[in-house]
Amino acid sequence: MKSNSFRISLIITAILGLLFLSGCNFFSNEVGKMKEALKGREVVIQTYDEDSNIIDRIQGKSVSIGADKKFDLTDSEGKTVEKSSVIGFTVGGESVVHVGSSLIMYETGLENVFEEYSKKVDIENIDRSVPFVNRLVNDMKNITTGKSKVILIRSQSGKPLATFVGDKVSYFATDIDKSTGILIDGQYLFIYRCDYTIYDASLLN
Template structure:
């Protein structure tokens, strides 16, 4: 872990240098530099004290199986099952969720974990029966009508789907960046400085203006 934190600190130092130059002379890559910086900071927090994650798993139909809310959690590849190929890429999809003195081991079904963000899909499902949704109106557009006051001030909408293509989560933000991770079948996002982790799922990032 110390080696990983040291690597993060080196990256953070280099990013800060680049960031200073970017602020002095803005470029098209300005937003991506901030995303890279935020990703490194969140990685350091995760490795040192964990993140206050809400973690949910889903079946293929998009039905939520379970959900836990933690004050401090870290998600990583299970060390006992870890195996890499000749290029150093992780081959095992078995992951561990460490929180407090507890550990959950997970593999297979779709999982999302996030902190500091609102899952609009959950709120929408509380007010509407999605299975009775008018098929002539795309679900995301219908959600936009419900949350237009909140979404219109955001530049991006992130939609997460189960492996069978059923929507399970929707997030909105101004600055959205996507990052690789050492975990197999896993993608990390930074949305306005907050972490979203997606395991075994499809995703699309939409410009909010395209939903109007």
């Protein structure tokens, strides 16, 4: 009996160890998945001015994204002391270089509910006594039905420019300065030079 109990304990310990290691590697695995998945998926890339007006919009497949390493700042030993904030894209084999203004890139399966909201509401005349995100959630009925997170993205001057909702949301660092990668129900959102807040939907309803 003692021998069987000891074997069971060893098995349980081994399983817990594997789960711990897999948890530690979660974010690096997700970054790898993102890079691989975007090669065959359709995405939208949009840049914004300080007032959250769209400057340009690109939609395409087979996207790759990365920092232009020529702009990394290095010390005398060649170690990177500041990551490059210059982004290089290829979209269907064509290239784009971007730096400076706020940018988001998201899979076309994700819905930017802010764009629909802004068509219906005069954002410039919103009552400032009511927090913006609460008004958005209440006005866009049912956007959080069955969802647990709301992601509000703002320009560098603090003006809302995009909103996404999802049930399973995780975020991770990228190799590009001033950027964040977010997984929303298995689909990818890349944010560059933006403010953002991730809320529990239950907090806003």
